[in-house]
Amino acid sequence: MAPESPYRTDPAANDLRIAATETSAKFASTVHRALTRSGITILNTQVFSNGQMAVTPRDGGLGGNVVVVQTFPDSVHDRLFELFLALGAVRARGPRTITAVLPYLPYSRSDRPAFDGGPVPVRILAGIIETLGIDRLITFELHVPQLCAAFACPVVNLQFAPALVRHLGSAAVDGDMVVSPDFGGAKRAEHLAALLGCPFAVMRKHRRDDDDFRESVEILGDVAGRTIILIDDEINSGQTAFSAAAHLKAAGARKITLAAAHAIFTPSLNENWGRSQIDRIVVTDSVGRTDNFPDSVEVVSIGNEIAGALQAR
Numbered sequence: 001m002a003p004e005s006p007y008r009t010d011p012a013a014n015d016l017r018i019a020a021t022e023t024s025a026k027f028a029s030t031v032h033r034a035l036t037r038s039g040i041t042i043l044n045t046q047v048f049s050n051g052q053m054a055v056t057p058r059d060g061g062l063g064g065n066v067v068v069v070q071t072f073p074d075s076v077h078d079r080l081f082e083l084f085l086a087l088g089a090v091r092a093r094g095p096r097t098i099t100a101v102l103p104y105l106p107y108s109r110s111d112r113p114a115f116d117g118g119p120v121p122v123r124i125l126a127g128i129i130e131t132l133g134i135d136r137l138i139t140f141e142l143h144v145p146q147l148c149a150a151f152a153c154p155v156v157n158l159q160f161a162p163a164l165v166r167h168l169g170s171a172a173v174d175g176d177m178v179v180s181p182d183f184g185g186a187k188r189a190e191h192l193a194a195l196l197g198c199p200f201a202v203m204r205k206h207r208r209d210d211d212d213f214r215e216s217v218e219i220l221g222d223v224a225g226r227t228i229i230l231i232d233d234e235i236n237s238g239q240t241a242f243s244a245a246a247h248l249k250a251a252g253a254r255k256i257t258l259a260a261a262h263a264i265f266t267p268s269l270n271e272n273w274g275r276s277q278i279d280r281i282v283v284t285d286s287v288g289r290t291d292n293f294p295d296s297v298e299v300v301s302i303g304n305e306i307a308g309a310l311q312a313r
Contacts, residue, residue, distance in 0.1 A: 019066050161195050235260035
């Protein structure tokens with residue numbers, strides 16, 4: 001007998017219609033396949049010679065409960081404006097509800113003003129999205145859970161840990177330990193460790209003194225002889241993770257797996273990766289791009305997680 005779904009399904013979810021931008025079509029298709037009943041429409045994006053764009057529906061069927069999906073595999077600002085136009089196009093069709101699915105939320109690390117009294121970028125983004133009439137947002141592994149409060153509408157912030165556990169195995173091998181590279185990710189590491197049934201540790205940086213900008217790193221936990229799962233919300237150039245891995249290896253760690261929810265992967269990653277002491281990288285398809293990754297990168301699909309959230313009450 002198949003295991004019971006962990007989600008309580010909402011009968012109204014059978015009326016879902018996915019409206020995917022051209023950018024998000026591949027990711028949206030994985031969500032569509034995971035839903036028991038739904039339709040999917042790929043919105044048409046046209047970019048003009050002056051750099052401006054238009055987004056239009058290719059067919060009807062957007063009058064019920066519509067799910068607008070957008071990913072951010074390349075130029076964030078182009079993809080954001082594509083999202084804004086997509087939401088506007090869907091709203092013009094008079095849907096019953098609009099759920100925005102943004103597996104990766106841009107500016108989620110910009111949750112503080114750049115200067116005293118300045119704007120908070122992620123709050124500005126939230127305000128723009130809400131003016132376009134969304135009723136709910138589904139996202140994945142925000143930098144900090146408190147970012148949900150930037151939106152007035154309900155926000156579902158799915159966690160990386162359950163999908164990661166399914167990929168790694170349901171239980172930790174003796175000697176495994178989860179490590180967060182900083183205090184900000186301590187809850188993330190604690191959650192994964194609880195699911196795996198293993199200990200966790202946190203790394204802490206210290207500035208030596210006010211006149212010395214060099215930092216020392218303290219590992220709050222004994223990593224000697226252990227296989228480490230270093231977990232973070234995203235990986236860009238890899239510099240932070242690779243530096244953390246070097247400290248862990250120096251402290252006696254045996255092997256290191258880097259698990260990062262969002263694979264931003266800037267061009268300098270490959271150069272840094274070649275010098276790193278990380279043995280394995282696991283990421284998800286949240287950003288919507290899986291090409292040009294280092295050979296050792298393993299990609300976990302989160303389409304089932306998104307589908308489950310759409311069907312849950």
